Amino acid sequence: MALTAIDICSNALVMLGDTAISSFEDGTTGAIAGNQLYQTVVDEALGKRLWHFTKAQAQLSRLAAEPAARWTAAYQLPADCDRIQAVLINGSPIAYDRYETGQIYCNASVEDEVIVEYLRVPTESTWPPYFRIYVEHLLAAKLAVPVTGRDELKGAFGKEATILYGDARQADGGGRTASRMPISRMLSARLAGG
Numbered sequence: 001m002a003l004t005a006i007d008i009c010s011n012a013l014v015m016l017g018d019t020a021i022s023s024f025e026d027g028t029t030g031a032i033a034g035n036q037l038y039q040t041v042v043d044e045a046l047g048k049r050l051w052h053f054t055k056a057q058a059q060l061s062r063l064a065a066e067p068a069a070r071w072t073a074a075y076q077l078p079a080d081c082d083r084i085q086a087v088l089i090n091g092s093p094i095a096y097d098r099y100e101t102g103q104i105y106c107n108a109s110v111e112d113e114v115i116v117e118y119l120r121v122p123t124e125s126t127w128p129p130y131f132r133i134y135v136e137h138l139l140a141a142k143l144a145v146p147v148t149g150r151d152e153l154k155g156a157f158g159k160e161a162t163i164l165y166g167d168a169r170q171a172d173g174g175g176r177t178a179s180r181m182p183i184s185r186m187l188s189a190r191l192a193g194g
Helices: 005-015 029-047 129-148 151-173 185-192
Strands: 055-059 073-076 081-089 096-099 103-106 114-120
Touching: 005 029, 005 129, 029 129, 073 114, 081 096, 081 103, 129 151
Parallel strands: none
Antiparallel strands: 055 114, 073 103, 081 114, 096 103
């Protein structure tokens, strides 16, 4: 079963001792508060760092209309593109600018294969468990006072969310190749026998 915003909000409400919801239109205090706060909390969580699970690459489609000035080509960005990390031709970064909704302009020939590396807006069903659990606790902290009226629950879930954020950062960073450490000139000279 695909995870949804309702599932995540419902989990946060259950953690607070409230009842689960099946819709943001349930009419309960939890559903109303969840509807108001959910997207803000998700945006806050996604904006805290460049989460590796949101990274994506795509080959761009060249648009027929050329830019009026400065650039030679216009390309359509993927619909789920949130932030661009790089635009590449033959694996090398190129200069570009973002114009209009969902378009970039750059200097590229018709034969060039233009690739964009970007951060996508992930759907809940694509969230890894470490991020989902972090968001549920962060949401529980934000919902605590409106739903239960208890400040101590807000503090407790806020602290737990902070701990889970650290765990999520660590888990998220583990899925990539380690950076190569630069060797100082002195160490290079020692290794070379000089």
